[in-house]
Amino acid sequence: MMKIENPVLRGFNADPSMIRVGDTYYIANSTFEWFPGVRLHESKDMVHWNLLPSPLSTTTLLDMKGNPASGGIWAPDLSYADGKFWLVYTDVKITEGAFKDMTNYLTTATDIHGPWTDPIKLNGVGFDASLFHDENGKKYLVQQTWDHREYHHPFNGITLTEFDVKTMKLQPKTARTIYNGTQVKLVEGPHLYQINGYYYLFAAQGGTVFTHQEVVARSRTLDTLSFETEPGDPFITNMDTPDFYLQKQGHGALVNTPGGEWYYASLVARPWNHKNESAYDPRGWSTLGRETSIQKVEWDDEGWPRVVGGHGGQVEVEAPKDAILTKAPDNGDQHDDFDQSELALEWNTLRVPFENHMGRIGQGQLTLIGRDSLASDFDVSMVARRWQAFNFNAETKVTFKPYTYQQMAGLTNFYNDNHWSWIFVTWDEKKGRVIEVAENNRGHYTSYLKDDAIQIPDDVEAVWFRTQVRKQSYGYQYSFDGQTWQDVPVSLDAAILSDDYVLQTYGGFFTGAFVGLAAVDYSGYEQEADFDYFDYKELPD
CATH class of the missing domain: 2.115.10.20 (Glycosyl hydrolase domain; family 43)
Known part of the structure; x- marks a missing residue:
C-alpha cells in the first residue's frame, strides 16, 4: 500500500x-x-x-x-x-x-x-x-x-x-x-x-x-x-x-x-x-x-x-485505499534555461507580477531591470523559488556591467525585506567591477568583503554564482569560467531566514526561505542584468 x-x-x-x-x-x-x-x-x-x-x-x-x-x-x-x-x-x-x-x-x-x-x-x-x-x-x-x-x-x-x-x-x-x-x-x-x-x-x-x-x-x-x-x-x-x-x-x-x-x-x-x-x-x-x-x-x-x-x-x-496513482516529480529539482516566454510555475515575485517593468524572459535569457533595493516593499526586481530541502545547491550565470555602487545583481537567499543575503556584482571606485557578499539581518546591513571585494578581470564578461545551503549554515561561491569554483570565506547562519528567528523581533513570520535572482539599481538608471540559466539541485539530508 x-x-x-x-x-x-x-x-x-x-x-x-x-x-x-x-x-x-x-x-x-x-x-x-x-x-x-x-x-x-x-x-x-x-x-x-x-x-x-x-x-x-x-x-x-x-x-x-x-x-x-x-x-x-x-x-x-x-x-x-x-x-x-x-x-x-x-x-x-x-x-x-x-x-x-x-x-x-x-x-x-x-x-x-x-x-x-x-x-x-x-x-x-x-x-x-x-x-x-x-x-x-x-x-x-x-x-x-x-x-x-x-x-x-x-x-x-x-x-x-x-x-x-x-x-x-x-x-x-x-x-x-x-x-x-x-x-x-x-x-x-x-x-x-x-x-x-x-x-x-x-x-x-x-x-x-x-x-x-x-x-x-x-x-x-x-x-x-x-x-x-x-x-x-x-x-x-x-x-x-x-x-x-x-x-x-x-x-x-x-x-x-x-x-x-x-x-x-x-x-x-x-x-x-x-x-x-x-x-x-x-x-x-x-x-x-x-x-x-x-x-x-x-x-x-x-x-x-x-x-x-x-x-x-x-x-x-x-494512503486512501481507493487512491489512483499520480505521476509527479520525485523532488524539487529545477533547471531553467529561460527558453519560455513566461516564468515557470516554481518562480515567484514580490507583491507584483513579472511584467515589462521588471524585465524580460525568453530565448535563453532572463533579463532583470535594476530597481529598488531588496529592503523595499515596492519595486523589487527579483524572481525566486522556495527552499524545499534542508540541503541544496543553486547556481546561475550573470552578465552585469554596473558603473556605480548603487547598482547590484546576483544570487540571493531571501526571507523578507529585513532578512536576506546575496552574492552580487557591483562597482567599486578603486577596483571597478567586483563581487561582494552582504547580509541584511533585522534590517542591519553588513558588507562582508568590503575592501577585499573580489575584482572581476576586465576580460571576463559573465560571472557564475553558486549558493550551498547545508541546513544550519550556508555560503556562496563564484567562478569566472563556470568550471573552477572559489569559495567566498563567509559562512552565514541559516536560522536568520526562519519564521522563528523573525518572530523574535517582528510580528510577520509566516513564509519561508527563498533562493533567487535579483537586480538592484537604486540610482534610478535601470541598469539591466542578464541571467543565462538557473539550477536548483537538492541533496540528501
Missing part, C-alpha cells in the same frame, strides 16, 4: 485548504506577499502532488504593491459547489499594531485552471475566511473576527455571516458569533462541515508557532455560541511532542475519500537546532517555513474525529 510521507508539500506551503472533486484532491495554500497569489496542487492519491497555475495571477485579482512582509494572501479557502470552484482569499494590508486592515474577496471558476472571475469584495471583519455551502442551499462566510480594542483580546471568536448568491453579497445583519474557542485563545482558521446531522467546526488556536493546535466543536444548529468543544486533548497539536519530527501542526482542512475514509491536511514545520542549542528551548528554526502534512482521521463512538496514531500525528500515513 502507498504511504503518505509527511510533509507532502515541502517548503513554504502553509494553511492548506484541501477539497475533493470526484477522484481528484486539491490543496490551496497561503502565499502572503509573494506573487502570484494562492498556491494550488492536485493529486489523485494524496501521496504525489503536482503544482498548478496560481489563480490570482493578475493585478485585477490581487494588487499587493506596498504590502508589508507577511501581509497579502492569508489562508485562502477553496471549495466546490454548484458546478464550480469557489475561492475566498484575504489581502492583508497591515500586520503590526492594533489593527489588521484587510479585505476578503471571492472569485470563482468552472475549471481549476481558470479563468477566474473578477474579485467580489466581501468584507474586512477578520481574516481566515471560508465559504460554507449548507445542504439546505444557504451559504455562509465563516471567519476569524478581529478586535482592535486594547482592553479586549484581538481574536474575538468565529463569526458566521449569510451570503446571498443572487446578489453575490454578504448580509451583515445576519452576522453572529458561533464559537469563542477555548482558554488557549487565538482562535482562527475556521472551516465548517456537515456530517451525520451535526455541523462540525474545525478551528486553529494557540498561534501558528510551537503552541499551535486544532480544535473541533460541533452543534446541531448554527445559532449564536451553540458549538460544544471536543472533549479531551486537542484534535491535533505538537505542543506536547517536542521530540517529534513534525511540529506546529494545526490549521487545516478535512476531506473524505470516495470510499468513505477521512483525512486532514494541516500546516506543519520541521525545525532544526544548532549543535550548541537545546532541542527544547529554542525548539528550533524552521527555515523551510510552514509546510503541509496529511493525517488520517477516524471517528470515535461519540462521533468525534480523532487523528490516527494520536494527536501528534504521524510521519508515514496510509
Whole structure:
C-alpha cells in the first residue's frame, strides 16, 4: 500500500485548504506577499502532488504593491459547489499594531485552471475566511473576527455571516458569533462541515508557532455560541511532542475519500537546532517555513474525529485505499534555461507580477531591470523559488556591467525585506567591477568583503554564482569560467531566514526561505542584468 510521507508539500506551503472533486484532491495554500497569489496542487492519491497555475495571477485579482512582509494572501479557502470552484482569499494590508486592515474577496471558476472571475469584495471583519455551502442551499462566510480594542483580546471568536448568491453579497445583519474557542485563545482558521446531522467546526488556536493546535466543536444548529468543544486533548497539536519530527501542526482542512475514509491536511514545520542549542528551548528554526502534512482521521463512538496514531500525528500515513496513482516529480529539482516566454510555475515575485517593468524572459535569457533595493516593499526586481530541502545547491550565470555602487545583481537567499543575503556584482571606485557578499539581518546591513571585494578581470564578461545551503549554515561561491569554483570565506547562519528567528523581533513570520535572482539599481538608471540559466539541485539530508 502507498504511504503518505509527511510533509507532502515541502517548503513554504502553509494553511492548506484541501477539497475533493470526484477522484481528484486539491490543496490551496497561503502565499502572503509573494506573487502570484494562492498556491494550488492536485493529486489523485494524496501521496504525489503536482503544482498548478496560481489563480490570482493578475493585478485585477490581487494588487499587493506596498504590502508589508507577511501581509497579502492569508489562508485562502477553496471549495466546490454548484458546478464550480469557489475561492475566498484575504489581502492583508497591515500586520503590526492594533489593527489588521484587510479585505476578503471571492472569485470563482468552472475549471481549476481558470479563468477566474473578477474579485467580489466581501468584507474586512477578520481574516481566515471560508465559504460554507449548507445542504439546505444557504451559504455562509465563516471567519476569524478581529478586535482592535486594547482592553479586549484581538481574536474575538468565529463569526458566521449569510451570503446571498443572487446578489453575490454578504448580509451583515445576519452576522453572529458561533464559537469563542477555548482558554488557549487565538482562535482562527475556521472551516465548517456537515456530517451525520451535526455541523462540525474545525478551528486553529494557540498561534501558528510551537503552541499551535486544532480544535473541533460541533452543534446541531448554527445559532449564536451553540458549538460544544471536543472533549479531551486537542484534535491535533505538537505542543506536547517536542521530540517529534513534525511540529506546529494545526490549521487545516478535512476531506473524505470516495470510499468513505477521512483525512486532514494541516500546516506543519520541521525545525532544526544548532549543535550548541537545546532541542527544547529554542525548539528550533524552521527555515523551510510552514509546510503541509496529511493525517488520517477516524471517528470515535461519540462521533468525534480523532487523528490516527494520536494527536501528534504521524510521519508515514496510509494512503486512501481507493487512491489512483499520480505521476509527479520525485523532488524539487529545477533547471531553467529561460527558453519560455513566461516564468515557470516554481518562480515567484514580490507583491507584483513579472511584467515589462521588471524585465524580460525568453530565448535563453532572463533579463532583470535594476530597481529598488531588496529592503523595499515596492519595486523589487527579483524572481525566486522556495527552499524545499534542508540541503541544496543553486547556481546561475550573470552578465552585469554596473558603473556605480548603487547598482547590484546576483544570487540571493531571501526571507523578507529585513532578512536576506546575496552574492552580487557591483562597482567599486578603486577596483571597478567586483563581487561582494552582504547580509541584511533585522534590517542591519553588513558588507562582508568590503575592501577585499573580489575584482572581476576586465576580460571576463559573465560571472557564475553558486549558493550551498547545508541546513544550519550556508555560503556562496563564484567562478569566472563556470568550471573552477572559489569559495567566498563567509559562512552565514541559516536560522536568520526562519519564521522563528523573525518572530523574535517582528510580528510577520509566516513564509519561508527563498533562493533567487535579483537586480538592484537604486540610482534610478535601470541598469539591466542578464541571467543565462538557473539550477536548483537538492541533496540528501
